[in-house]
Amino acid sequence: MKPFSSLAMFTALCILAAPAFAADPAPALSGCAAKRQDISTQIDQAKAAGNTSQQAGLEKALSEVTANCTDAALLKEQEQKVFEAKREVSRRQADLSKAMSKGDPEKIDKRKDKLAQSRKELQDAQTELEKVQPDQDDE
Template sequence: MKFLSPLIVFTACGLLAAPLFAAEQAPDLSGCAAKRQDISTQIEQAKAAGNSDQQSGLEKALSEVTANCTDASLLKQQEQKVLDAKREVSRRQADLNKAMSKGDPDKINKRKDKLAESRKELQDAQEELEKVQPDEEDE
């Protein structure tokens, strides 16, 4: 019986871990494929919730993405978002510097908060850009 108990535990652990290994092996989608998959998931959720208006809008969005989305255009769009966010950070930094030269503590704190917010948006845009960029090993 001592032999049987570890065998059962080992088998149970193997069965419970199998879905985890399968999920790790599934390739992560990127670019337009990820966008289509995300919209499809939202369509399924709208169907399950019985929200036909939302489902209809999402199906239209899916057809637009299918017809018009290219990975190159998605990459270019995200690169532009990063550039815009960098400009915003620069502008906010200049605003902060100006407030600091005037010495108004209230304005300085407001400008610091705005700068932090802009930096967070830049970080988010850069992370999103990394998601849509093609992997070096794929080329």
């Protein structure tokens, strides 16, 4: 019975140790590399679905991104979107304050809804900015 228990122990250790030997997952892509990867994934999906016109459009987009995309330009573009979204939130907050001072409940509700939408757009823009920013760990 001893050989059986040794074999069982060895098997259990191998199973438990397997995750330790697994390769580290690939680092998340950012910037233009992430954009190219996203488009490539969409191309694969279009191929699988047999959508040749979508595939052709995506292949054109991929070639344009490959030729023209720079991480610096992408970062600047996303920073501009965040800036504009912040400005829109400020404007919507001012509109809400004005409506509240007038006391019109219908306008207040409408302004609150618009402010909430602007805040969501700002959050989305900030999330996208985080995706294109270079890793801060390297500094």
